[in-house]
Every structure is written in C-alpha cells, then in structure tokens.
Amino acid sequence: MRDKTFFGHPWALATLFSTEMWERFSWYGLRAILATFMAASPAQQGLGLSDETSQAVVGVYGALIYLVALPGGWIADRVLGARRSVFWGGFLILLGHVSMAVPVPSPAFVWLGLLLIISGTGLLKPNISVMVGRLYPKGDDGRRDSGFSLFYMSINLGAFFAPIVVGWLAAGGRWHLGFGAAAIGMAIGLTQYVRGSRRLRGLGDPPARVEHHGLGRRLALGAAATAVALGGWAASGTLTIDRLTMAITVVILLVTVGYFCYIMLGSHDLTDDERVRMKAYIWLFAAASIFWMIYDLAPSKLLFFARDHTDLSLFGIGITPATTQAFNPLFIMIFVPVFAALWVKLGTRVSTPQKFAFALVTVGLSFVVMAVAAALAGSGRVSVWWLVLVYLVQVFGELSLSPVGLSVTTKLAPEAFKGQLLGVWYISFAVGDSIGGQTGRLGRVLSEPAYYLVLASMAVVAGLALFMFTRQLRVMMSEHQPEPALR
Structure with missing residues (x-):
C-alpha cells in the first residue's frame, strides 16, 4: 500500500x-x-x-x-x-x-x-x-x-x-x-x-546530547539583568516608549557591527579569499538593510496613508485600511513563478549585485510614486489604486533580492560560519525594520511628499552605486563573469 x-x-x-x-x-x-x-x-x-x-x-x-x-x-x-x-x-x-x-x-x-x-x-x-x-x-x-x-x-x-x-x-x-x-x-x-x-x-528530534548545562541559569540572569536595567531606567523618570525603541535600535546596530567585526578581525582560520568574499557580503548586507527599511514600512507608514488619505474602495466595494496589506502577498503569489523562470533564463548574465541594485532602485521608485500620491492627497483623498501600484512595484524588488539574498549568503559564508551566516542574513531585516521605524520622526520636520522622496533618494543612490561597482564586487565574490558575445 x-x-x-x-x-x-x-x-x-x-x-x-x-x-x-x-x-x-x-x-x-x-x-x-x-x-x-x-x-x-x-x-x-x-x-x-x-x-x-x-x-x-x-x-x-x-x-x-x-x-x-x-x-x-x-x-x-x-x-x-x-x-x-x-x-x-x-x-x-x-x-x-x-x-x-x-x-x-x-x-x-x-x-x-x-x-x-x-x-x-x-x-x-x-x-x-x-x-x-x-x-x-x-x-x-x-x-x-x-x-x-x-x-x-x-x-x-x-x-x-x-x-x-x-x-x-x-x-x-x-x-x-x-x-x-x-x-x-x-x-x-x-x-x-x-x-x-x-x-x-x-x-x-532533540539532539542525542542535550546541552542544557547552565542554560536556564544564563537565561534567568539575562532576564534579571534586563529587568533591573529597565527598572532603574523607569525609576529615573526618563523612560519613554520612544526612547526605548531608539535604545533597541541602537542595540541591534551594535550587535550587527560587533558580529561582523568578530568575523573579520578574528582568525577563525579564514582564508584570504573568504575574507575578501565577506567584504563583498557586507556591502550586500547594507544594501539589503536599506531595502527592508523602506519595504517594511507597509504595516506602519503606508497603513497610516491608507487610513488617512485613501478612498478605500476597490471595484465599488469598501475595504478597511488593513486590507491594503493583502496586496503584497497577492502579487508575490502571482509573480514568483515569473521571476523564478526569468532568473533561470538569464543565468549568469545578470549578477547578484545587479539584482540587489535593481531591487534598491525599484523600491526607491515605489516611494517616488508615494510622494506623488501624498502630494495629490493634499487636496483630498486619492484612489487606493495608488497603493496597489506601490505594492506591485515593490514586489518586483523583493523577488529580485529576497530569494537571491539567501542564496548568496550560503555561497559567500566562510566555512567556519556556514550555519551562522544564514541567521545573519535575517539580521539585515532587523536592521532595516528598526531604522525604518525611527524614520517616522522625520515627519516632524518634513512634509509627507518630502519624507517619501528622502527615503526614495537613499535607495536609488545606493542602487546606482551598486550598479557602478558591480564589476569589482563580482571579482571579490569570485562570481562567474559571462563571456562576451561573438559578433
């Protein structure tokens, strides 16, 4: 049977x-x-x-x-x-x-x-x-x-x-x-x-040899130290939600910088080639962080835009602001097979840095669209189709960066960090999300359209820089260069 x-x-x-x-x-x-x-x-x-x-x-x-x-x-x-x-x-x-x-x-x-x-x-x-x-x-x-x-x-x-x-x-x-x-x-x-x-x-199944010696005690000590620190901060009268979120953001950045310093400055038996490849990976990591900084504003900044400035109606049917968050996964399901086939067809003719650069430029352009929508919203609510367009453009960027990022992480990871570096890739999400959350403070000094344009400019400039240095990065990554076509 x-x-x-x-x-x-x-x-x-x-x-x-x-x-x-x-x-x-x-x-x-x-x-x-x-x-x-x-x-x-x-x-x-x-x-x-x-x-x-x-x-x-x-x-x-x-x-x-x-x-x-x-x-x-x-x-x-x-x-x-x-x-x-x-x-x-x-x-x-x-x-x-x-x-x-x-x-x-x-x-x-x-x-x-x-x-x-x-x-x-x-x-x-x-x-x-x-x-x-x-x-x-x-x-x-x-x-x-x-x-x-x-x-x-x-x-x-x-x-x-x-x-x-x-x-x-x-x-x-x-x-x-x-x-x-x-x-x-x-x-x-x-x-x-x-x-x-x-x-x-x-x-x-659990490992044959469970390594729990001292684990509970270390976790308890860490939790206690954190509680004491937060309690002391609260007792000082200076603890606020804004300051706490800023402190967490700083800690995430310090952890990220510290981890890369640990990899690059320690011996770990890294070869010269592995160190060069890690230098290239750091640039790709920074590019990914900028991408997620903008892309993951969907459940906050773009959600507020839907709530305050959008005519929430699709094909004559009223929707909630939260429903606009469904546009992104819908487009992903539609375009995943398209991009999977595209990367197979293009092969090595399009390099990893170029895919990352395209993703950055694309997500930047999505916020140019948002700037236009925000300017139009100054005289009244705009159509929800503006957000549909923004999410469509962003998905093109995500499908150029997210699956490629996992692949290049496994490729560039030194032998001593093969398992750990996949976790480090997800830290790029953490860096982008935490910094993106802090960008809301720019709204105190910038108009709504200017806010979107500032972030768009950062992404586009970073993307163009990647395009300019693609050749150097490919050499550092030991990525195969396609042979020139015969005329």
Whole structure:
C-alpha cells in the first residue's frame, strides 16, 4: 500500500504547510492592525500613541522577530530539537495573541502579548523551515526545491487572507476581536501540528546530547539583568516608549557591527579569499538593510496613508485600511513563478549585485510614486489604486533580492560560519525594520511628499552605486563573469 502524499511530497509536508499558513495568518493579521490600534485614541479603544511612536514600535517589533531567530535556532539545535521548538513556539505565540485579545483598558496585556509572540516566533519560524528541508534525502534537490515552493505558498496564503479577515473584524474599534481572530488562527495551526505529529516522528528530534548545562541559569540572569536595567531606567523618570525603541535600535546596530567585526578581525582560520568574499557580503548586507527599511514600512507608514488619505474602495466595494496589506502577498503569489523562470533564463548574465541594485532602485521608485500620491492627497483623498501600484512595484524588488539574498549568503559564508551566516542574513531585516521605524520622526520636520522622496533618494543612490561597482564586487565574490558575445 502506497503512503499518502501531499502533491507528490511526504504527507508530513501537509502538516508543516498548514501550521505555517495559520501561524502566518496570525502574524500578518496582527501586523495589519497593530499600528492603527496603537495610534487610535482611547475613545476608539486604542492606546493613544502618536503615529511616529506607533511606527517606531512596529519597527522594533518586526526587528526583534527576526533577531530572536538566532537564539531560537540555537535552542533547537542543542536543547529541544526542531519539532518541540515549533510546538512550544506556537504555544507561546497563541498565549501572546490571547493576551492581546483580553478586552481591558490597561496596555500591560498588549506589551506582554507582543513579548510572548516575539519569543514564540523565534522558536517556531526558523525551525519549521529546517524540518521542511529534512523531509528529503540528501541529493533529492529537485523535490526539496519543489517542497519549499509549496511551503512558500502557505506563507503567502496566510498573509493574503489575514489582513482581510482580521481587518474586517477589527473595524470600528473592535481591535480585541481582531486579535482574537489571530489567536484562533494560531490555535488551529497548533492543533493541526499536534494531530499530524505522528507523521513527524523522527523529524527534528532533540539532539542525542542535550546541552542544557547552565542554560536556564544564563537565561534567568539575562532576564534579571534586563529587568533591573529597565527598572532603574523607569525609576529615573526618563523612560519613554520612544526612547526605548531608539535604545533597541541602537542595540541591534551594535550587535550587527560587533558580529561582523568578530568575523573579520578574528582568525577563525579564514582564508584570504573568504575574507575578501565577506567584504563583498557586507556591502550586500547594507544594501539589503536599506531595502527592508523602506519595504517594511507597509504595516506602519503606508497603513497610516491608507487610513488617512485613501478612498478605500476597490471595484465599488469598501475595504478597511488593513486590507491594503493583502496586496503584497497577492502579487508575490502571482509573480514568483515569473521571476523564478526569468532568473533561470538569464543565468549568469545578470549578477547578484545587479539584482540587489535593481531591487534598491525599484523600491526607491515605489516611494517616488508615494510622494506623488501624498502630494495629490493634499487636496483630498486619492484612489487606493495608488497603493496597489506601490505594492506591485515593490514586489518586483523583493523577488529580485529576497530569494537571491539567501542564496548568496550560503555561497559567500566562510566555512567556519556556514550555519551562522544564514541567521545573519535575517539580521539585515532587523536592521532595516528598526531604522525604518525611527524614520517616522522625520515627519516632524518634513512634509509627507518630502519624507517619501528622502527615503526614495537613499535607495536609488545606493542602487546606482551598486550598479557602478558591480564589476569589482563580482571579482571579490569570485562570481562567474559571462563571456562576451561573438559578433
């Protein structure tokens, strides 16, 4: 009797597919309403923060989500194993959404919920991808790539439906109903994961030798030190949400700089070629950070634009501001196969630095479009189709940078850092998100159109610089140069 399959893949992929889809439903559902909830007045059941502060909070929240993937992967590799890490991560995420859904005026449950979601995502997100990869035997690269394509579809399905459903439920100040929907989504995903656990046996088991010696004590000491520092800061009367988000941003930047210094200045038995390739990677990392700084303003700055300056109607049907967050995953699902085929056809004729440069110029141009829309919005609300165009242009940039970034990271990583550098790639998201959250402060001195143009200029200039130095970077990366065509 043949084993049951999922589109020709191991049935365990169906369990991981559904778990990831519902986890992403909960994540993108919360993401679609978080900034507007924080900026809504207490009379509208919100937290009453300024738009700038809300943007900063959403920025560092997204940054920490990516940053904790590093310790999450370490815990799975050395203590829990991937399978248990995914379960406990999902459980923490569920508790976080439930905490946020509690309909009380105190913001304490909101901050607790965000902390739980950050912690849970660090355990779940990196390790569920590891389990997908382990479904296939070594050498079965074709089926593995196909399996990851299906898995990628689960992410975008959850991301597409979440803003529509959660945004509709949360409309009219029913924020906690929206948070509750995100909690239900995670509960469904976790239930399916547990029910499908029989198919996952032997996949992502704990390591034979569990390295938990002193781990709990170190975690407790770290948490205690952080609590004491925050308590002392609060007691001084100078602790504010704005200053806290700025401090977190500075810490993320220091961690990033410190890690690259650790790689480049230590010996680690790196060869001269590996050091040169890492220098090239640092430039690509910086370019990616600038890209995410703009791209990940969707759930804050662009969401506020939809709320305040957009005629929220598509084909005569009214939509919520949160629904505009569904445009991006819709375009990704449409264009992923197009770009995958394009890169295969172009081969080495288009280099990695050129793809990154194209992504930067593209995301910069999307904010030129936003500047035009913002200028037109000065005399009244503009069509929501402006945002549709912005997200369409941005997706072209994402599909030129995001999958390519993972690939080039594995290629340029020194032998001593093969596993760690994949986690470092995700730190580029954290750097971009945290800095992007702080750019809201520019609104105090710049007009809305000028704000978009300043960020657009940064991205376009960085993209053009990459284009100019493509040849040098390709040499540093030891990337194959195409032979000149015969005339």
